[in-house]
Amino acid sequence: MKAYWIAHVDVADAEHYSQYTQRAPKAFTEYGAKFLARGGRSEALEGRATPQRSVVIEFESYEQALACYHSAAYQEAKRYREEWARAEIIIVEGIAPL
Template identity: 70%
Template sequence: MKAYWIAHVNVTDPDQYTQYTQRAPAAFALYGGRFLARGGRSEALEGRPAAQRNVVIEFDSYEQAVACYHSEQYQEAKGHRAGVALADIIIVEGVAPA
């Protein structure tokens, strides 16, 4: 079953954050990740206020999504996000096709 990264990100230093956004997509591609949503319009209808950026990335499996997060490539990119953005990231497994 497919799996999805769901990230809610608030950026505190947009210039430095580009160091992350220039590197992370290569890690996603290496593990078959495909952006479904990447920082477009959003509105919080319940719960916490919407983050500045909301991202959804689809992977072919839960295992690929987790492996991508723990990969050397992603961890290197993530290092460029430290101190310049606050992120909540979860990986969720999709449902079986009907």
């Protein structure tokens, strides 16, 4: 079954954050990630306030999504994100098609 990264990101410094966005695609490409939502309009209807960016990334499997996150390429990119942005990232397994 497919799996998804769901991320909510608040960027403190866009210029420095670009160091992350320049590096992260290497891992996403390697693990066959497909972006379904990245930024764009959003509105919080319940829960915390709307983050600056909401991102949904599809992977072919839960294991592939986890492997991407733990990969050396992503961990290297993540180091650049951690200093200049606050992120909440979860991986969720999809459901079988009806």
